[in-house]
Amino acid sequence: MLQVRPLGEKIGAEVSGVDVNHLDDSDFATIYQAWLDHNVLVIPAQTLDIGTYLNYSRRFGVLEPHPSKSTRHPDYPEITLLGANKWDADGSLNMAIYRRGAEGWHTDGAYDAVPFKATQLYAVAIPSHGGDTLFASMYAAYDALPDTLKTRLEGRMGAFTYGGRRNPSVLLDEADRDWKPVLHPIIRTHPETGRKGLYFDPGKILRIEGLDPAESDALIDELAERMIQPDAQYRHQWHVGDIVIWDNRCSYHLAAGDYPPEEERIHWRVSIHEFDHV
Numbered sequence: 001m002l003q004v005r006p007l008g009e010k011i012g013a014e015v016s017g018v019d020v021n022h023l024d025d026s027d028f029a030t031i032y033q034a035w036l037d038h039n040v041l042v043i044p045a046q047t048l049d050i051g052t053y054l055n056y057s058r059r060f061g062v063l064e065p066h067p068s069k070s071t072r073h074p075d076y077p078e079i080t081l082l083g084a085n086k087w088d089a090d091g092s093l094n095m096a097i098y099r100r101g102a103e104g105w106h107t108d109g110a111y112d113a114v115p116f117k118a119t120q121l122y123a124v125a126i127p128s129h130g131g132d133t134l135f136a137s138m139y140a141a142y143d144a145l146p147d148t149l150k151t152r153l154e155g156r157m158g159a160f161t162y163g164g165r166r167n168p169s170v171l172l173d174e175a176d177r178d179w180k181p182v183l184h185p186i187i188r189t190h191p192e193t194g195r196k197g198l199y200f201d202p203g204k205i206l207r208i209e210g211l212d213p214a215e216s217d218a219l220i221d222e223l224a225e226r227m228i229q230p231d232a233q234y235r236h237q238w239h240v241g242d243i244v245i246w247d248n249r250c251s252y253h254l255a256a257g258d259y260p261p262e263e264e265r266i267h268w269r270v271s272i273h274e275f276d277h278v
């Protein structure tokens with residue numbers, strides 16, 4: 001019997017009693033609603049091959065290959081391999097691969113005109129310790145903003161790009177590094193739940209439109225301090241066979257980036273867009 005158990009007070013839930021290879025529409029609808037309600041959904045102990053994983057992922061939306069071409073699966077471009085090929089030819093640890101997602105709290109896809117709705121990971125190999133993923137709620141970040149800041153941000157757009165104010169990411173091919181900034185409202189209404197969240201990513205935002213550069217930088221620093229609410233976090237400790245899906249429209253996440261590098265930590269990762277994405 002399918003059961004949904006909340007993991008944190010304001011974020012995270014675990015689904016048990018299912019095999020995602022054999023899910024009828026009604027059970028999938030329960031899973032989808034639980035995901036909307038809890039932002040991050042964990043389904044442990046699943047046995048999948050790439051084909052069945054892709055089929056299950058497509059029930060959430062349209063899969064698109066990640067812009068980082070070098071980390072795509074060679075035969076399945078929609079799959080990004082996390083943690084694969086982390087040793088460079090000279091034997092040194094490639095930090096961009098080992099610490100992917102660990103440089104700061106972020107939301108995936110803010111560099112796209114329409115950010116992808118979800119990211120889903122399936123755990124293929126997990127180290128003996130370390131390597132957790134942390135999640136936090138954008139709804140809670142918005143709710144906790146002082147009213148003066150809510151008013152100041154209402155209607156303001158942020159300009160986002162891959163790599164943000166730092167140098168372009170080394171995970172991109174040279175030819176893909178000239179990224180055109182896109183605009184998103186900083187206070188974003190979730191298209192399915194109708195709830196407001198603080199849509200923000202300190203590593204991808206370039207500026208807040210309409211402010212002078214110093215004011216924009218100061219506000220970005222202030223928002224970075226306000227993203228994470230202690231009572232609206234969930235920390236996932238991985239096991240092989242876990243599927244975890246998060247909603248990039250209402251949550252932030254961070255890879256702990258601290259596992260023993262000589263051990264394997266491999267995930268199959270997919271980016272999931274809205275069904276009407278073109």
Ligand SMILES: O=C(O)CCC(=O)C(=O)O
Nearest residue numbers: 082100101108132133255
């Ligand atoms: O490896 C992880 O724990 C998460 C990495 C990440 O940020 C991502 O896949 O978007």
Ligand SMILES: [Fe+2]
Nearest residue numbers: 101106107108
């Ligand atoms: Fe990420």
